[in-house]
Amino acid sequence: MKINNRYSPNFDKKKRSINSIKIIVIHYTGMQSERESLDKLSNPKSKVSSHFVINRNGKIYRLVQDHQVAWQAGKSCWGKYKDINKNSIGIELVNKGHQFGYTSFNKKQLSSLIKICKNLIKKYKIKKRNVVGHSDIAPLRKIDPGEKFPWKQLAKKNIGIWYSHKLSLLRKFRKVKIFTKEDKAKFVKNLNNIGYCFSTKNKSFFIKTIKAFQRHYRKELINGLVDKECLIIAQNISKKL
Ligand SMILES: [Zn+2]
Numbered sequence: 311m312k313i314n315n316r317y318s319p320n321f322d323k324k325k326r327s328i329n330s331i332k333i334i335v336i337h338y339t340g341m342q343s344e345r346e347s348l349d350k351l352s353n354p355k356s357k358v359s360s361h362f363v364i365n366r367n368g369k370i371y372r373l374v375q376d377h378q379v380a381w382q383a384g385k386s387c388w389g390k391y392k393d394i395n396k397n398s399i400g401i402e403l404v405n406k407g408h409q410f411g412y413t414s415f416n417k418k419q420l421s422s423l424i425k426i427c428k429n430l431i432k433k434y435k436i437k438k439r440n441v442v443g444h445s446d447i448a449p450l451r452k453i454d455p456g457e458k459f460p461w462k463q464l465a466k467k468n469i470g471i472w473y474s475h476k477l478s479l480l481r482k483f484r485k486v487k488i489f490t491k492e493d494k495a496k497f498v499k500n501l502n503n504i505g506y507c508f509s510t511k512n513k514s515f516f517i518k519t520i521k522a523f524q525r526h527y528r529k530e531l532i533n534g535l536v537d538k539e540c541l542i543i544a545q546n547i548s549k550k551l
Contacts, residue, residue: 311425313362316371318352320359322379326396331376331434333391333398334427335383337444338454339363340407347404348373357381360400362426368418370426376434386447387507388440394447399430403455414458427469439505439551441470446506449522450515457529473527473546483538484531497536500544503551 337360339347344365350356351363351373360382363371374380382400391397403419406412415423430436443459444452465472488494498510501523508519517534524532527543 313370313372318359318373319354320381321374325377333440335398335400336455337402338405338407339402344404360402363402364422365404368422370422388447389505438471445522449518457525473543480539486538497541500548503548
């Protein structure tokens with residue numbers, strides 16, 4: 311795997327222990343071009359970076375070394391981890407994003423991503439449950455890598471978790487309302503189990519968390535409403551943890 315160094319100064323001065331690396335965060339750059347993205351991620355004024363950037367041809371850049379804390383996740387939370395920068399490796403995929411023209415991730419880009427992820431998972435013993443999107447760990451602020459990101463395809467390569475039900479079977483439960491308190495409580499519990507951090511008391515926070523879950527696991531309908539399909543998916547993933 312060829313990696314091109316293009317270092318960014320945007321990381322904590324204090325090195326971290328390799329043992330603290332537990333999570334992989336996947337992003338899209340959300341900017342007009344590859345060059346603009348690389349410039350921003352390595353400009354000291356921007357104060358943002360990422361460990362890796364993968365362009366649309368699958369070319370991999372290393373901006374920050376693994377043992378340094380890159381400034382990529384911002385305010386974020388996943389399970390017991392409350393400051394994700396400290397515990398994660400960030401990977402940016404060049405994509406214009408929702409703001410400038412969101413496109414599908416192509417084969418070459420994904421094949422490089424899969425290679426890096428496999429490598430990192432092996433090296434740092436990262437659990438399947440801890441391969442996440444930026445939107446999963448910061449649902450209030452972020453929607454990247456977005457609904458076009460092929461989580462299912464990655465899960466087939468043992469990167470991240472996917473449910474075992476068939477989509478055609480699940481489809482019947484889409485938009486089917488759940489009424490009982492028990493079902494609602496179950497969904498909340500499963501969402502928590504999976505790793506999502508939220509409070510049901512804060513309604514807009516909760517809706518955005520549901521949307522993040524849907525963007526990841528049920529991209530066909532991202533409406534922030536819990537239906538039976540969402541309930542079944544969350545339950546199934548929860549069982550696999
Ligand atoms: Zn991001």
